[in-house]
Amino acid sequence: MSVLGATMGLRGTAQAAPNGYPENYQKIIDDAHNEGSLLIYSIMSPENWRPVIEGFNKLSPKIKVETLDLPASRESFERYLAERSTNSRTCDLIATADPGG
Structure with missing residues (x-):
């Protein structure tokens, strides 16, 4: 799950996750905040x-x-793949309209 998806519902609080979310959802949110x-x-x-x-x-x-x-x-994809192949930091999200990507 992406950082974006992990933080959208709970605002970093201990409230219950919506139905269907993984049991470790709060940990995902905490990890996202720690990543920064x-x-x-x-x-x-x-x-x-x-x-x-x-x-x-x-x-x-x-x-x-x-x-x-x-x-x-x-x-976007070419840059991501080049960075990934050298173990460099890559993006967390690619937003594009290219269905072939």
Whole structure:
């Protein structure tokens, strides 16, 4: 589960997870907060991400969200694979419209 998905429902509190969520959901949220950052590769400008990040930060203010606007959908995947092959830090989320990616 992604950091984004892990933090959207519970706001880091000990309230019960919604039905169907894994039993260790609170641990997933705690781990996301401890990681502290989320890197997104996308084809959208930072301005387009602004309302999404603002909403996310209301739920998880301790997690720093960074976006990288890449010029083409395919480039997001190529960059991720190149970084992964060298054990470099990769993105946490790829947002693209490329169905072939």
